[in-house]
Amino acid sequence: MKKKIGVVLSGCGVYDGTEIHEAVLALLAIDRAGAEAVCMAPNIEQMHVVNHLTGQESKGERRNVLEESARIARGNIKDIAAVKADDIDGLILPGGFGAAKNLSDFAVRGENCKVHPEVQRLIKEFAERKKPQAACCIAPAVVAKAFEGSSARPTLTIGNDREVGGQLEKMGSSHKACAATEIVLDERNRIVSTPAYMTGKSIGEVAEGIEKTVRALIKML
Amino acid sequence: MKKKIGVVLSGCGVYDGTEIHEAVLALLAIDRAGAEAVCMAPNIEQMHVVNHLTGQESKGERRNVLEESARIARGNIKDIAAVKADDIDGLILPGGFGAAKNLSDFAVRGENCKVHPEVQRLIKEFAERKKPQAACCIAPAVVAKAFEGSSARPTLTIGNDREVGGQLEKMGSSHKACAATEIVLDERNRIVSTPAYMTGKSIGEVAEGIEKTVRALIKML
DSSP states (O other), rough: OHHHHHHHHOOOOTTSSSOOOHHHHHHHHHHTOOEEEEEEOOOOOOOOOOTTTOOOOOOTOOOHHHHHHHHTTOOOEGGGOOOEEEEESSEEESSSSHHHTSBBBHHHGGGOOBBBBHHHHHHHHHHHTTOOEETTTTTTTHHHHHHTTTOOEEEEEOSSOHHHHHHHHHTTOOOOOOTTOEEEEEEEEEEEEGGGGGGGHHHHHHHHHHHHHHHHHHOOO | OOOEEEEEEOSTTTTSSSSSHHHHHHHHHHHHHOEEEEEEEEESSSOOOTTTTOOBOOOTTTBBBBHHHHEEEEEEEEGGGGGGGGGGGGGEOSHHHHHHHHHHHHHHHGOOOOOHHHHHHHHHHHHHHOOEEETTTHHHHHHHHHHHTTSOOOOOOSSSOOHHHHHHHHHTTTEEEEEEEOOOEEEETTTTEEEEGGOOSHHHHHHHHHHHHHHHHHOOO
């Protein structure tokens, strides 16, 4: 039986959903490691829709996070509400603004954000079972919030942005600066993170960090 | 100066646009080969919008091919009408139904299809200059149509689908069966193709074929 890695998506496109390259690179690394990806997303409306050509909000347009995430998953995706920690062996959250706009409202409320209840539940179930999880780009902010108030104090990276790093610290995590090609491994809490496009200058750099992330995740299974 | 590889996108999502994995894998292979990707797409409305969760058409919804393609390109994309063959060194068309619905109407009209005029122009400019080009998945159908009526008779693959292979032959190309992990190289016409998800069972298989495609393309520069 192949090991199953949950991939938590948040839409389809860096400015209002999942960072597409990060998600695809995670899917590739999971497949190359001989594991099986289980894509999932919350069945909710996106915070908003951004025209990725102009960078401007498309006022009045509405899209569903699960339906848009299904584009990356080629239709093979589950509502995260239906996924229990016992169904999968590892978990990874790719980045993109969707992590901070749809999986949480970190983009709007910073350290005072809330995490989507089903995302929060799954991360906590993983923490309780000491199952390994991973987060890329801005998604460690979601993990930090989900762990807030616990005694775990995870060590995470979002790259080298002092403001965002400081927000992670305010949520009770420890922030460690890191290059896009590298990872930060919190062995005690079994969490691995990589900055991806928070600092990455090319898809090659981001791929290197995500490959290391997935390898470290699978090594902990 | 890095060599520039044009990447022709057709939306964002396998059922109504670019096959996302194929596009990202092409971008990764281009970067890893030390070249620079130049993303482009036609500035037109999509043929239609497909809900990728249900596989059903989203009646009444409209999306623009260039704007949706910009999601894959992280905003760094050009209108194909503004790109001349002299601006770039190589060309690649990832697959997805967008190639057969937006870059052409092959999905509706088969061998009697038309190719979008700017896509047709760019492929022909490449052919006239003997510059190398590549096509993945169903996109070789677009190349076959663009070459129809010329004396070139390209050799292409779309995998092992006899019906679609037969349609390529009716458009004047020669079809050669091929596995997703392999390529068909037409050295005389300087065209390389790979079946990608036409036959690929996993992202790893598709990545192998696309890496070989990009390497063969860049070797011909």
